[in-house]
Amino acid sequence: MSKKFPIALTVAGTDPTGGAGVLTDIKAFHSREVYGMSAVTSLTAQNTLGVQDVYNIPVDFLNAQLTSIFDDELPDAMKSGMIATADMMEVIKGFVEKYRIPYVIDPVMIATSGDNLIDDKAIDYLRDHLIQTALCITPNIIEAERLSGLSIKTEEDINRAAKIFINDLGVQSVIIKGGHLKGDAVDYLFTKEHVQRLSSERIDTNHTHGTGCTFSAVITAEIAKGKSLESAFKTGKNYITNAIKNTPGIGKGNGPVNHFSYKGE
């Protein structure tokens, strides 16, 4: 029997309050009418106030989860979020290379609350071995600084960092998210051939927990449908702007975004 929906896989950590990580990814896939699958890298104890504890899944068990998925059905696209260790990254790289699956990397390093989510060895492995396997990587400013080695304050700095990603680090394409800069919320997609700049008004809110996860999950869902990266980027940007604007107002701290409100293309 042929499958009725595109399938997207997320490989990421969990947030029990559902604002970031695997749960927000699955909500975004569902909202975009894409069937969601997940392999969990870490269980976190966190909420809108911060990260209280982290339990990393043993690397063999991450391998077992991915084997269960890939032995049964091939997802149309996958993304990763929090991957706490280089050992886990090596396992994930093996599956991406074996199955040649379109792969979006959200290079998660630090939670919105400021807590570290991955170790230094993992950041080095990400930069030197993993990001090259992706169709696209989606760093925020802090992650782009850490991976490129540049300090990023202006649009010119963003252009310079993109050149490092593409020319020196061998990345196919990169979306640098300007959510952490001042002024409008501007994101940039760089490929070898062109730059696409998408801008939205900055929404005055602290309810931005899981925005990066959600944005990359929507992009992955659109790629799973066979959409171009340029079109997926537009949908991701429209979705996240709407989702932040319509915050459901959950929790005592940096609340999550709304997965019910965006009805556009």
Ligand SMILES: Nc1ncnc2c1ncn2[C@@H]1O[C@H](COP(=O)(O)OP(=O)(O)OP(=O)(O)O)[C@@H](O)[C@H]1O
């Ligand atoms: N206050 C805001 N108003 C409008 N758009 C925003 C705002 N904050 C972030 N965005 C948008 O949300 C998306 C995610 O960007 P951001 O830089 O917040 O990612 P992130 O830091 O990786 O998120 P996370 O909180 O999951 O770690 C981008 O499209 C960015 O432009």
Ligand SMILES: Cc1ncc(CO)c(N)n1
């Ligand atoms: C599990 C997880 N992934 C990603 C982030 C980044 O928002 C987070 N806070 N928690």
